[in-house]
Structure formats: structure tokens, C-alpha cells
Amino acid sequence: DAGITQSPRYKITETGRQVTLMCHQTWSHSYMFWYRQDLGHGLRLIYYSAAADITDKGEVPDGYVVSRSKTENFPLTLESATRSQTSVYFCASSDVRAAGYTFGSGTRLTVV
Amino acid sequence: AQSVTQLDSHVSVSEGTPVLLRCNYSSSYSPSLFWYVQHPNKGLQLLLKYTSAATLVKGINGFEAEFKKSETSFHLTKPSAHMSDAAEYFCVVTPNNAGNMLTFGGGTRLMVKP
Numbered sequence A: 001d002a003g004i005t006q007s008p009r010y011k012i013t014e015t016g017r018q019v020t021l022m023c024h025q026t027w028s029h030s031y032m033f034w035y036r037q038d039l040g041h042g043l044r045l046i047y048y049s050a051a052a053d054i055t056d057k058g059e060v061p062d063g064y065v066v067s068r069s070k071t072e073n074f075p076l077t078l079e080s081a082t083r084s085q086t087s088v089y090f091c092a093s094s095d096v097r098a099a100g101y102t103f104g105s106g107t108r109l110t111v112v
Numbered sequence B: 001a002q003s004v005t006q007l008d009s010h011v012s013v014s015e016g017t018p019v020l021l022r023c024n025y026s027s028s029y030s031p032s033l034f035w036y037v038q039h040p041n042k043g044l045q046l047l048l049k050y051t052s053a054a055t056l057v058k059g060i061n062g063f064e065a066e067f068k069k070s071e072t073s074f075h076l077t078k079p080s081a082h083m084s085d086a087a088e089y090f091c092v093v094t095p096n097n098a099g100n101m102l103t104f105g106g107g108t109r110l111m112v113k114p
Helices: none
Strands: A003-009 A010-013 A019-025 A031-038 A042-049 A052-057 A064-066 A076-078 A087-094 A102-103 A109-110 B002-006 B012-015 B019-021 B023-027 B031-038 B044-050 B056-058 B064-068 B073-078 B087-095 B108-113
Touching: A003 A087, A003 A102, A010 A019, A019 A031, A019 A087, A019 A109, A042 A064, A102 B044, B002 B087, B019 B108, B023 B031, B023 B087, B031 B064, B031 B073, B044 B056, B044 B064, B044 B073, B073 B087
Parallel strands: A010 A109, B012 B108
Antiparallel strands: A003 A019, A019 A076, A031 A042, A031 A087, A042 A052, A064 A076, A087 A102, A087 A109, B002 B023, B019 B073, B023 B073, B031 B044, B031 B087, B056 B064, B064 B073, B087 B108
């Protein structure tokens, strides 16, 4: 199906474990983004990518790693999960500048 | 630098009455502005967007917003609220020459009373 899909929808992991959140889009959009949503903070940008093999930090990148070897995929890895990374994570994609952004359904991550 | 301030964290209206959700922004460049809606446990859906064309923008579900450069505002309105409008609303800004990064406001939770 066309669109932007995130997996898993829900994840519980333990402190210190590595976990990867997946994001896949079918439009060949150049730009992809990862945001986290927390009460009292709204959505904050973690990392973004302007094209395959081009990534850059957002507002809150510490503790996260991204890669983009293919245009359609933009995985987000928590190298050693901490409780403060409990959040809802949204992936988004965009074509040309400011033309439109589409968000995935989100991944609810709980770190225990 | 850019920022977005949503002036009300919660707004409560009665069904059938008008909705006003307020948003002020600051941006070093001519911005693009968006309103997104998020229903409980759902993703974000685009309501409408302003990208330097007409200053009055019409969106889905009867919502509209007016870009006022002199007031740096982009308030969201709807003439008559429905129960299904109850959700969280986000005002979002991106400067047109900053590589597509979005800055979100803190959100406004709209409650609709029967």
C-alpha cells in the first residue's frame, strides 16, 4: 500500500537495550524526519534526512542514531535505551520544500 | 530561528458554536505554516497549509486559517464545532529556505461539549 508506515506500533524494552524503529515510505520523497512527542513538549525533531546517505541532527539527537542507505527507509536506533526515551515516535516524509508533510501512525515506545 | 506559540493549551466550546485556536509564530524568513490535527492515539493529519499564496486558507472539515503577517498570526477557525472535532491541534512553521524542518507549537486540546 502507498504511504508511510512505521513499525512496530508498540514496543516495550529494557533499559540499556538497543532498539530500532522502522520507517518506510513509498513516494520516493527526498526528505524524511523523526520526531518524538512528549507531554508538555509537543513534537521535537530528533533527526532528519534530505536524501539517501545525507542525515543531520535535529533538536534532540542525543542517544539516537539514524541511517538512510535507501530513499524509502529511515530507521531510528536507540543505542542504549533509557527511561527518558519513553515516548511516542513519529516518522514523516516530504517531497519538495514545504509542499507537504505526511506522518506515520507513530510508535509508542516504553523503556522499563 | 523560528518558533511557534499556541496561546491556549486547552479550549472548550459547545457543539454548534464557533472555534478559534490561536497561533503566533516568529521566523527569520517568509514561512510556510500548517495546522495538523491529532485524534486520540492516532497520527497527525494535515488540516491546511499556507505557502505564500492566498492569505485565507481553507482546509478540510470546514476549518480555515488566515495568515496575518503584520500580526505574525495564523489562527485556526471553524464556524460550527462538531463533537468529532475534539482532538489536539498543532500549529507548525517551516521557513521556506531552511530545508524543510518543521517547528511545532505546543498544541491546543479542543474539547467539544454536547
